[in-house]
Amino acid sequence: MTRRRDAVVSHALLVLASLVALYPFLSILMLALNEPGRRLSGFALPENPSLGNFTNAWERGGFSDALVSSLIITGTVVVVAVLLSVLAGYALGVLDLPLAKVVVGVFLLGLVMPYEATVIPIYHQMKDWGLLGTYPAVILPQIAFSVALGTVWMRGYFGSIPATLREAGMIDGAGRMQVLRHILLPVAAPAVGVLATLLFLYTWNEFLLGLVLLSDNPEARTTPVALSFFAGNRRESDPGTTAAAAVLVALPVLIAYIVAQRKFVQGLLAGAVKE
Amino acid sequence: MTSTATPRAGRDHAPGPRAPAPAPARRRRRDWWGYLYVLPALAVYVAFALRPIGETAYTSLFEWDGLTLATWVGFDNYTELFESGVLQSTLGHSLVFLVFYALLPTAVGLVIAGLMTRIRIRGLALFRSVLFIPQILSSVVIAVAWRWIYDLGGPLNAVLDAVGLGALTRAWLGDFDTALVSVGLIGTWVQFGLCMMLFLAGAQRIPRELYESARIDGAGAIREFFVVTVPGLRTELRIALVLTSIFALRNFDIVWNTTAGGPGTSTTVPSVYVYEGAFLTREVGDAAAVAVVLTLFILVVVGAVMAGLRDRDAAR
Incomplete structure (x- = not known):
């Protein structure tokens, strides 16, 4: 009896929690679907659903440029950071390197360091190099932070693979690179996938570096930065268009999430604190 | 048979303590080479994460408007x-x-x-x-x-x-x-x-x-x-x-x-x-x-x- 009541109460709680989690996004979706320029308030559902706000936002906010920038930046960061992390994680986790513990400790520090602590010198460095407003200005520091997480992550994973597996390869006369490529990497593919997903999410949503380093050049702005400028410019936009812009910016990540849910969930649950 | 077996056993035994001795030495020297795998990640990390943190700490000891010369003010x-x-x-x-x-x-x-x-x-x-x-x-x-x-x-x-x-x-x-x-x-x-x-x-x-x-x-x-x-x-x-x-x-x-x-x-x-x-x-x-x-x-x-x-x- 109580067991049944427990079950009902628990599921009701889960449904309630899910509604709370969904509501803010649904509220801007409803807002965005209204006809452009309509005075809006409270909970009003769109009477004549229209995509007018979306086309307005798309045209005025420069979101096509932003989407291209985000894709280039995120793609580069994820590919390069995963590659470097696999190499470093393999060496630190599997090869018997001297001082490996110290080096891993140095990488661990990067997991708790905020971008706020590095952004001032990075800005002046990029200015000196003439890179402000260009992709490398944000790509380089984002790779730097991503390899900290990635190296710790891959080292943990490679270290957990039974030594017998790679020793079998060594006996066959395979070199270190061959052991990594042909024996360990196929086994580690799921872990690499989770890492790539997590880095995609962090890089795509990063805001401070983009704001500081890309603001000068509207064409290079990432989607969060473009949205921040668009939403902050109150004269140019009404709530409906701003909401539509936010939905547009959220869409690529939501689609990726629906496609690769399991990887996202695993990544977020394992979190940045593998150690 | 026993005469051939004994020296063999002796030989097996004798290099025992000696053989591993050169091996770790050689391996350790080679292991530094393993850092070639770590180097790219470490270089980017040091250049764009660690070094800037140090520079931030150093900058905090100056009065600076970001453009003109900075003045040392300590803490x-x-x-x-x-x-x-x-x-x-x-x-x-x-x-x-x-x-x-x-x-x-x-x-x-x-x-x-x-x-x-x-x-x-x-x-x-x-x-x-x-x-x-x-x-x-x-x-x-x-x-x-x-x-x-x-x-x-x-x-x-x-x-x-x-x-x-x-x-x-x-x-x-x-x-x-x-x-x-x-x-x-x-x-x-x-x-x-x-x-x-x-x-x-x-x-x-x-x-x-x-x-x-x-x-x-x-x-x-x-x-x-x-x-x-x-x-x-x-x-x-x-x-x-x-x-x-x-x-x-x-x-x-x-x-x-x-x-x-x-x-x-x-x-x-x-x-x-x-x-x-x-x-x-x-x-x-x-x-x-x-x-x-x-x-x-x-x-x-x-x-x-x-x-x-x-x-x-x-x-x-």
């Missing part, structure tokens, strides 16, 4: 920030956010997970996917959504009007009395699903026998929660608190895109001060000093959480 930036009350006020706001972004979602997640230890959950995967949505959205999108919810004509005020509490309606993010708490609750919303799912997943691993023996000892639901569930979730608690605390203390994106630190300085946190000082008001030395304090503060909080919730069997 004056720190003492001035302390005497003017900027440090206390920004860190105070961070502490409030620590409650809303870290403690509150952890508590909510823990209680809900605790309620669910006695039953089987149907559709857990679906709930999990939905509850994670706040984690994957860009913080700027989250800020835009909540600005609408808190708007003068937004859903929150509409609800208050509808239930006869119209007197309470206001622009929640623009009011000195409510801005800080309103921004705080956004953080609670972002983090509660993650905490809940971490604890639910962890609770599934607590051995059933522990609950049974607690029940045999006559423990009620509340006692059971504190004696079995909470200690069983030590690792998950640590993960949740570390992740949410770092998020709470950094917290530039959401504050900047909802209130930008205002009204007045009522929601200014260290990261907002760093951005404004370094790029708007041009007090770069001050901004760097706040960045250093923020970094140390994060290290202390994370260190405290790790030490307080260390695994009992720390054999790892």
Whole structure:
């Protein structure tokens, strides 16, 4: 009896929690679907659903440029950071390197360091190099932070693979690179996938570096930065268009999430604190 | 036969202590070569993460507008920030956010997970996917959504009007009395699903026998929660608190895109001060000093959480 009541109460709680989690996004979706320029308030559902706000936002906010920038930046960061992390994680986790513990400790520090602590010198460095407003200005520091997480992550994973597996390869006369490529990497593919997903999410949503380093050049702005400028410019936009812009910016990540849910969930649950 | 066998055995034995001796020496020399694999990652990390942190600390010892020559002032930036009350006020706001972004979602997640230890959950995967949505959205999108919810004509005020509490309606993010708490609750919303799912997943691993023996000892639901569930979730608690605390203390994106630190300085946190000082008001030395304090503060909080919730069997 109580067991049944427990079950009902628990599921009701889960449904309630899910509604709370969904509501803010649904509220801007409803807002965005209204006809452009309509005075809006409270909970009003769109009477004549229209995509007018979306086309307005798309045209005025420069979101096509932003989407291209985000894709280039995120793609580069994820590919390069995963590659470097696999190499470093393999060496630190599997090869018997001297001082490996110290080096891993140095990488661990990067997991708790905020971008706020590095952004001032990075800005002046990029200015000196003439890179402000260009992709490398944000790509380089984002790779730097991503390899900290990635190296710790891959080292943990490679270290957990039974030594017998790679020793079998060594006996066959395979070199270190061959052991990594042909024996360990196929086994580690799921872990690499989770890492790539997590880095995609962090890089795509990063805001401070983009704001500081890309603001000068509207064409290079990432989607969060473009949205921040668009939403902050109150004269140019009404709530409906701003909401539509936010939905547009959220869409690529939501689609990726629906496609690769399991990887996202695993990544977020394992979190940045593998150690 | 025996005569050939004996020398062989002798030979097997004799090099025994000697043979491994050159091997490690050779291997150790070769092992430094293994660092070639680490070098690319380490180089980027040092150049664009570690070295800038050092430079920030060095910059904090200067008076600098970011353009002209800097003047060495030692620790004056720190003492001035302390005497003017900027440090206390920004860190105070961070502490409030620590409650809303870290403690509150952890508590909510823990209680809900605790309620669910006695039953089987149907559709857990679906709930999990939905509850994670706040984690994957860009913080700027989250800020835009909540600005609408808190708007003068937004859903929150509409609800208050509808239930006869119209007197309470206001622009929640623009009011000195409510801005800080309103921004705080956004953080609670972002983090509660993650905490809940971490604890639910962890609770599934607590051995059933522990609950049974607690029940045999006559423990009620509340006692059971504190004696079995909470200690069983030590690792998950640590993960949740570390992740949410770092998020709470950094917290530039959401504050900047909802209130930008205002009204007045009522929601200014260290990261907002760093951005404004370094790029708007041009007090770069001050901004760097706040960045250093923020970094140390994060290290202390994370260190405290790790030490307080260390695994009992720390054999790892």
